[in-house]
Amino acid sequence: MTARHGQVQASTTDQRLLGTRSPASFVHSDPWRVLRIQSEFVEGFGLLADLPPAVTVFGSARVGRDEPDYELGRRLGAALAQAGYAVITGGGPGAMEAVNRGARDAGGLSVGLGIELPFEQALNDWVDLGVSFRYFFVRKTMFVKYAEAFVIMPGGFGTLDELFEALTLLQTGKVTRFPVVLMGTSYWAGLLDWLRTTVLDAARIRPGDLDLVTLTDDVDEAVQVILRGTGRLDPPGGPETGEQAGSGSVDGAAAGGGRPVPTDPS
Known part of the structure; x- marks a missing residue:
């Protein structure tokens, strides 16, 4: 970095660091935020590096314990645990709590990745291993890096954001062999119809993207x-080929994210 003329500061960095009257506002500066971001990545990587195979499940925090979606989440969490997967959720209430609860009750590992929000939201009581993040993008990296698949339960803006980020990573080849499952045909059918009749018809996505x-x-x-989509279970007759992967699910959606996508050359 070069500073000349009026940009040269009267004091040195050491003087400002060691000065007893230095204002605390420096901790809110962008360079300091870089260190906080780095620390969140280090903490997340350190916590999750030894996870067994895991599935990330997204869903609404606004699901009551007496609602059908809560029971669906419990059954899903239990089934994933019984299949040998740890479950990763956002660690909050509602559908997230239900999945964590189901996994823990079934003897599986229940992980919660929380987020700092204006309204305080603690990790739910069924999280065995948890961490809270300040930054959404760090948290999203953990959701993807340490999971082999996504399951998307009914949810709002946050759930939609996570769904479309997953699809974008698949479409662009940033992740490969990564199943994405939408739970709830009546809830998601309208969205898929819109993608098919509006977005696809306008050629903003390719036909195969819906697979x-x-x-x-x-x-x-x-x-x-x-x-099946992660290669842990081959169908009768052996592994699916690229052509076979495009059949056998609702509206041609490929089981487990379907066809292989190219790896990122970088």
């Missing part, structure tokens, strides 16, 4: 899609 997701109401089917 990146599987739509189902069946917990057992969701688990089978994940096992």
Whole structure:
């Protein structure tokens, strides 16, 4: 860095560091934020590096314990645990709590990755291993890096954001062999219809992009899609080929994210 003329500061960096009257505002500066961001990555990587195979499940925090989606989440968490997966959620209430609860009750590892929000939200009581982040993008990296698949339960803006980020990573080849399952046909059907009749018709996506997701109401089917899509369960007759992967699910959605996508050359 070069500073000349009026940009030269009267004091040195050491003087400002060691000065007893230095204002505390420096901790809110952008260079300091870089260190906080770095520390969040280090903490997340350190916490999650030894996870067993895991599946990330997204869903609304606004699901009551007496709602059908809560029971669906519990059954899903239990089924994933019984299949040998740890479950990763956002660690909050609602659908996230339900999945963590189901996994823990079934003897599986229950992980929660929380986020600092204006309204305080602690990790739910069924999280075995948890961490809270300041930055959404750091948290999102952890969701993807340490999971082999995504399951998307009914949710709002946050859930939609996570769904489309996953699809974008698949479409662009940033992640490969990564099943994405939408749980709840009545909830998600309208969105898929819009993608098919508006976005696809306008040529803003390719026809094969709709094969990146599987739509189902069946917990057992969701688990089978994940096992098959990650190569842990081959169908009768051997592994699927690229052509076979495009069939056998709702509206042609490929089981487990379907066709291989090219790896990122970088």
